[in-house]
Amino acid sequence: MLVIGERINGMFKDIANAIKTGDPTAVQEWAKRQEDNGAAWLDINCGPASDDPVSHMKWLVEVTQEVAKAPLALDSTNYDAIEAGLEICKQPPLINSVPAEWPKMERVFEMAAKYEAGVVGLAMNEQGIPKDAESRVALAMELCAAADSYGVPMEDLYIDPLVLPCNVGQDHGPEALETIRQVKTLADPPPRTTVGLSNISQGTKNRELINRTFAVMGIAMGLDTAVADADDDELMEAIACARIIMNLDIYCDSFVEVYKDRW
């Protein structure tokens, strides 16, 4: 599993403040810090409070790219903001995200094809998040079909089964994991998979333990990526170890360092 570093998000005070004042220091510090600890992408999200997501997204992309080599994940429900980011990304980013709904899929997959970007596809639609794996997989299939019809290859589609906090939606845990397993059988080559890792531990005690436990369980099921805290050393170590056990990386004594040393 590769990590999409979650920290450049306007929900965090220091990033919100950076957006407000136009001082890129905090953004750039987090970009480097996440990259140094093994993030494979950097998530870019202006946060819910942004009054001008288009220009804020552009600014975050610009200042992040000044210091970081990692590709970005443009995270917004405002597709104009995403397109503004796509236009200036130096390498193909991820679009985070689109639900299995028309006409949203049309807009997003058209952009993805044009900019050769990856897409995070959410296993949900107008009716919300399904309760069981079966319904989630059905929505994943709709996303696969839509991506294919716009010429977006399966390797560029990242299905998110949607994870709920384990204290309030405990019954969703096994369904999300089962969805990951089944999504991998939908096509050959299969679509990739992703989750918003920290969702599993919202409002719980001992969040880091829950996050990394879910991460390694997800990896065993075929989880390819997660939006997660790349600054959490124990999480990154657990992922590195799970990748060895799943034969995804060739073992060597320095396997943790090798996993983190992406750039």
Place this chain on the structure above:
Amino acid sequence: MAFNIVKEKYRNKISQVTIGATKEEGGTRTSTVTIGGEEALPYLHFEGNIPNRPVTALEVWDIAPPGWNECFNQYYGDVYNDVGEWARKCVEEYGAEMICLRLKGADPDEDNRSADECEAALKKVLDSVGVPIIVLGCGKFEKDNEIFMKVAESGAGENLLMGVAEQENYKTLTAAALGYKHAIIAQSPIDINIAKQLNIMIGEMNFDTDRIVMDPTIAAVGYGIEYGYSIMQRARFGALGGDKAMAKPMIGNIGWEVWKTKEANAPVSDFPEWGEQEPRGINWEIVTATSLLCAGLNIAVLRHPSSLAVVKKTIDDLMKPNSY
């Protein structure tokens, strides 16, 4: 409906290593070789760029090699005692693209030659031929560490490929290659985990890991070639899938391994049903080399001139594009 070929997408490519330096580049070579750079599995030209052809080298020793099969006398017998002339013959008559100088004379169990004598041997080879040079120690750690620095120094500017660094003995050679800007061979004992770790340890000495050529240690046909083959294959899968520590070109000492085997050396009188000894040995060397080329080998170090000719022709054929 048009047929669409399914193509694998690779996330990484093999690092590209240049060996040798011309006058303009600070050396005295008349040609250089560049290996690696593959963006797809071996010779799948339709899936990705394979920018550089594998190259062949012939092995020369700084002493007359005790124990080489008598069939080599007709090719090298007159030059066994003159390493410069031996190298010249390999290049000018037999077409070797590189020379692999093995400083076996330094071995305490052979002639126990000094660092100065090793330096002189390298100088002779450098003066006699214009192709890039691979230099190998004698294989005994303590002695190799005495000669590596001197050899690296005397080859300064020539961009040699020096070997071998092993897990238990890599620091002296790495320091020597680092100081005099040579490329390095990292050798692992048919063990992919050690191969990866060694590359990382060499990198930790601030050596540019894009200047490493991996020697995974190969074996001849019939002697476990499948172990080396599968390690090379797995290394390539890992490398192209994004594993930077494995994304290095590879070298194999084909001649060294093949000409140890009974099948290459036994006289026809011992095994009449096996046929003549020399063509049998040549074929053993060719089959070993071509098999490993298919696993991704970038430098084939050979011994017999006839093997070299056939392997070069095979490489020409493998490099013909098959794009769709």
